[in-house]
Amino acid sequence: MKIGLLGYGKMGQLIERYALKRGHDIAWTVDANNRANISEMDLSSADIAIDFSTPDAALENISLCFENNLPIVVGTTGWYEHLEEVKATCLEADQSMLYGSNFSIGVNIFFHVNRLLAQAVSPYKQYDAQVEEIHHIHKLDAPSGTAITIAEGILDAYDEKDRWINRLDGTEDEVIPAKNELLIESLRLEEVPGTHTVLYSSEVDQIEFKHTAHSRDGFALGAVVAAEWLAGRKGFYQVTEMFDFNK
């Protein structure tokens, strides 16, 4: 396939490496420097686009791909409040899009087991649930998209909780979750690629369920596999739909 890269930072450049390794070509790359000239570029030289840019840029890039009949895989996080409108536009315009907060196999297994664990623990009200995420200091969004997906899996198992709230370490605001809220604690530390932990704490013990990314390679390989999966499909998909254990 010929792949267009929207966002050519840490992830875009690693995705290029994995795409070439798997026999694909890179048709073009877009970053903040050449974004202004995008209308002069021949986007149709790509079969598919992969977006790892910024939350604002991702929304523009998605629209651009829909206008140009270009299927798009979106790994960028931080834009999910617009998810329903993006999905509606995609389906109305008969376009193809796959998005995911995390493309690594390990985290997708984690998402699956997280839901099972939450169902097992939720009847036992002595356990207080919490999500923690740690990422590098360059990250623009908090909480991480992955932490939001994890929180959604937990909230589905708790009748009495209906939303998450975020506490970003180092900020002044005191955030104390109400009974209907699930706390996501965010920490920004050096160059950490991404660590997510679910904690269930009682007076007598604590259950910890944790995923640690050692590098960004799993995300990058997963994004290329997602592009291969989306090619030839029409419609709006989440990365979770690629995995058999979710069927």
Ligand SMILES: NC(=O)C1=CN([C@@H]2O[C@H](COP(=O)(O)OP(=O)(O)OC[C@H]3O[C@@H](n4cnc5c(N)ncnc54)[C@H](OP(=O)(O)O)[C@@H]3O)[C@@H](O)[C@H]2O)C=CC1
């Ligand atoms: N779903 C997943 O598995 C993963 C998701 N992510 C998400 O991917 C996103 C990118 O992460 P990362 O690569 O680490 O970030 P970087 O900051 O390293 O890269 C972002 C890139 O986007 C470019 N950019 C900025 N504005 C635009 C624009 N208008 N159009 C196109 N490109 C633009 C930047 O250009 P310039 O450098 O010139 O400013 C840069 O090349 C984040 O939202 C992150 O949360 C990250 C890892 C895994």
Ligand SMILES: O=C(O)C1=N[C@H](C(=O)O)C[C@H](O)C1
């Ligand atoms: O910004 C990052 O680096 C990452 N972002 C994604 C997220 O917000 O969950 C995925 C991964 O954890 C790395």
